[in-house]
Every structure is written in structure tokens, then in C-alpha cells.
Amino acid sequence: MKTATFRVFRFNPETDRKPQYQDYEIPITKGITVLEGLTYIKDNIDPTLAFRAFCRSGICGSCAVNINGKPRLACKTPIEKIMEEFSSKTIIIEPLSRFKIIKDLVVDTEGKKETIKRFNLWLEEKEPPRDAEFTVSPEEVKQYEKETDCILCLACCSVCEALKENIPFSGPFAFVRTFRFLSDSREKEEIKEKRLEIALNASVWSCLQCQKCVAVCPKNIAPADDIQKVRRAIVRSGKKESxxxxxxxxxxxxxxxxxxxxxxxxxxxxxxxxxxxxxxxxxxxxxxxxxxxxxxxxxxxxxxxxxxxxxxxxxxxxxxxxxxxxxxxxxxxxxxxxxxxx
Incomplete structure (x- = not known):
């Protein structure tokens, strides 16, 4: 039977002095994913292995890990594809970078909740027309259609160079969502103004435009482009003194x-x-x-x-x-x- 070797990052801050890597050999069949490989290890080889997974459909973003150095969704990454891409049967699996490690492949992502609250990342509707509903044209939806696909996997934050060096910078996903609501005709105008102020205070101009977030987004969103659009909206609103x-x-x-x-x-x-x-x-x-x-x-x-x-x-x-x-x-x-x- 065809096999692959998972070289998995192992670390428990409560008991371990430093991280180590552990190899597991697993059988592979056509179409088997990295998440299924990790599940096989937990069920059949080592029940102490810790990783996150929920929907298994590329929707929740919880299974994002570094696979051979690149953030990917484990549930959507076929093992054979990685073996072919790197011409190796050994696959290195590590936690997302730039996050505190809870255990093994599980990292602390609680910060995104605070970011969502701080940025007001939900729609605040103005009063709809009397005896009617809001209508949104297909042309408008196209402006932010990709941005609605963001699953908060934080792959973009794990590679963000500005986030690495700048504490006030809030990470690409926050500005992706900011642009999404700025483009929505149903939102109150005063809230849009508030969003621009929040983005300005959150150091939106610190983005280096390195395009790493674009390269790793599993939903093919271009966060760096959205950051540029938010910057443009800030300038157009008259905030030109930063x-x-x-x-x-x-x-x-x-x-x-x-x-x-x-x-x-x-x-x-x-x-x-x-x-x-x-x-x-x-x-x-x-x-x-x-x-x-x-x-x-x-x-x-x-x-x-x-x-x-x-x-x-x-x-x-x-x-x-x-x-x-x-x-x-x-x-x-x-x-x-x-x-x-x-």
C-alpha cells in the first residue's frame, strides 16, 4: 500500500521545554486529505495529537495549518498533491505562524474575536424604504462578493509582515471585512465614516503590500487589494493628514x-x-x-x-x-x- 510520512510539530507548553517533530507513517488512498491523515494518526497511532477541525468542507477555517511551510486548509489539501508538488513522501505539518501555541497544531485565535468587535465587523443597516425591502443589484454584489467568502482562517495573518512588526496593525482579514461593509449600500453612512476612522487608527497605512496574504488565501481573496481600496476611501473622505x-x-x-x-x-x-x-x-x-x-x-x-x-x-x-x-x-x-x- 502507498504511504506518506507526516512530520508533525509537537509541543505542549505546560510540559515540554521546547518543540520537537514526530514522524508518523500513514496509508494513503486517492483523494485522501491532510486532515484525514491527521485524523488517522489520532484514531490509530497517537491519541495525544492535538489539532483543530470542524466542518471538513473548507467553510469554518479552523483546520488551517502550515503544510510544507505554507498556510493551507488541511481539509482541502490532498496528500498526493503535496507529495507531487514537493517530490517527496514526507510532509511537514506545523501550526500557523505568529500565534501563541496552545498544544501541537492548535494555536490561540481568540484575538480575532476582539478584532471583530473593535472593527464592528457586522452590517448596521439604515432604515429600509417604507413598506419595502432593500434591494441590492448584482453589480453591487460583485464589488464585495469575494470578500463575503472570508472564513476567518487567519492564514493571511500568519504570513503578514506588517503584523509581525506593528502591534497596532490588525491583520489583513479585518480590512477585507471593512471593505466589504464599506461597499454595502444598506449600511448607515455614519457607520461607514466610523469604519474609516477605525481603519486609520488600526494602522491601515502600515501594510507593506508584500502580497503574501494574496498568495495564501484559501478563498482566493486579495486582502492587499482591499487594503488599498480602504486607503483610497480614507483619502476620498478627506482624511489626508496621516x-x-x-x-x-x-x-x-x-x-x-x-x-x-x-x-x-x-x-x-x-x-x-x-x-x-x-x-x-x-x-x-x-x-x-x-x-x-x-x-x-x-x-x-x-x-x-x-x-x-x-x-x-x-x-x-x-x-x-x-x-x-x-x-x-x-x-x-x-x-x-x-x-x-x-
Whole structure:
């Protein structure tokens, strides 16, 4: 009979000094899943093995574990597929990263309940039309259809680089749900405003856009995209004074002004530190270091660019662009070019 070896992470904080791995050889048949393999171990080899499972249908998210280094739902992961993918009969099964271990493959996920409460992650309906029900168009549902599939498995949080470094950041799933309710026409407008404030306070601008959450989501949701949409909603609502919003404005203004992102002037635009910029330029030039490749724009470029930007701004397509700031960027470039000639 064909077999596979499960190398399972074992650790009980109450009795063990450190984690260890234990190998189990299990028989496999066509279509058998990792969860079924774990169940076989518990029923036939080692009843002390601890893991979570409930629906066995990819709906509850409770069986999420790391399988060969990647978060997956154990109930939806065929053993043979992993063996073929890694060209090995040994499969390494570990608990989700970045969570406190309760025992073996079971981690503490109670924090998601607090996040749900803090973010108000439920629909708060406005008053429906008199003697009628709310109607939601198919076009509207498409805006947040994927987001309703979120099963709170926390795979996205287990790989999130921002969550690793930033305690206020609440993890991708919270912003997925935030976007879902922001897009719902049935919700009270004052609650939508409250959601934006909560997202801002929860450090939504700390997302690094590393796309790891997108790569591991078992429901093919793109949390990183939803975070960008929440950020856009924050800027559109007029909340432009946070460092994150100022960075967005900086990037857009410099790209539209010069075709480049200029990290040199980022502190000046975001933290009002012109002095630091000047001192940095001076130090770099003293040591013969190239500070920034100042763009020498072709004749007629600025006039054409101005027409395009004005049209975009007037149509409301790009709210974060500040035409006056772009003009100031032109002046900075002109001054730098003159200094370069000297």
C-alpha cells in the first residue's frame, strides 16, 4: 500500500521545554486529505495529537495549518498533491505562524474575536424604504462578493509582515471585512465614516503590500487589494493628514511631475523636514555620492503633462494629486538643476 510520512510539530507548553517533530507513517488512498491523515494518526497511532477541525468542507477555517511551510486548509489539501508538488513522501505539518501555541497544531485565535468587535465587523443597516425591502443589484454584489467568502482562517495573518512588526496593525482579514461593509449600500453612512476612522487608527497605512496574504488565501481573496481600496476611501473622505496619506500624495505628485518616485524628498513632504533633506544632499555631494538622477525633461513635456493632470483632477479620477505641489516640484527640480550646473 502507498504511504506518506507526516512530520508533525509537537509541543505542549505546560510540559515540554521546547518543540520537537514526530514522524508518523500513514496509508494513503486517492483523494485522501491532510486532515484525514491527521485524523488517522489520532484514531490509530497517537491519541495525544492535538489539532483543530470542524466542518471538513473548507467553510469554518479552523483546520488551517502550515503544510510544507505554507498556510493551507488541511481539509482541502490532498496528500498526493503535496507529495507531487514537493517530490517527496514526507510532509511537514506545523501550526500557523505568529500565534501563541496552545498544544501541537492548535494555536490561540481568540484575538480575532476582539478584532471583530473593535472593527464592528457586522452590517448596521439604515432604515429600509417604507413598506419595502432593500434591494441590492448584482453589480453591487460583485464589488464585495469575494470578500463575503472570508472564513476567518487567519492564514493571511500568519504570513503578514506588517503584523509581525506593528502591534497596532490588525491583520489583513479585518480590512477585507471593512471593505466589504464599506461597499454595502444598506449600511448607515455614519457607520461607514466610523469604519474609516477605525481603519486609520488600526494602522491601515502600515501594510507593506508584500502580497503574501494574496498568495495564501484559501478563498482566493486579495486582502492587499482591499487594503488599498480602504486607503483610497480614507483619502476620498478627506482624511489626508496621516503620514500614510501624505506618502500616497508624495508618490503620485512626484510620478506625475517627473515620472519617478523621489525618496529623497519623502521626509520633507511627509514629516516637514526640509532641513534634513538639505543636509543629506550636502553630505552626499561632499562624498561624491549620486543623490538622485534629476530628470531633464524634453521640450514641451510640462505643457502636455499639465493638460493631462488638469483633466484627471477635474474628472475626479485622482483625488490625491495636488496641482500646486506639482508646481512646487517643478521649482525644486529647476533649482537643483541650476545648482548642478554650478
Amino acid at each position: 503620514p500614510g496619506a501624505k506618502k500616497l500624495s508624495h508618490y503620485l505628485n512626484w510620478i506625475y511631475a517627473t515620472g519617478q518616485i523621489n525618496r529623497l524628498f519623502l521626509p520633507a513632504d511627509v514629516y516637514n523636514s526640509e532641513k534634513a533633506v538639505k543636509e543629506f544632499i550636502k553630505t552626499c555631494r561632499e562624498h561624491g555620492i549620486e543623490v538622485w538622477d534629476i530628470p531633464h525633461l524634453p521640450d514641451g513635456f510640462l505643457a502636455l503633462r499639465d493638460l493631462i493632470i488638469r483633466a484627471l483632477v477635474e474628472e475626479g479620477n485622482i483625488e490625491a494629486i495636488d496641482f500646486k505641489k506639482i508646481r512646487k516640484i517643478d521649482e525644486k527640480i529647476e533649482a537643483l538643476l541650476k545648482g548642478e550646473e554650478k
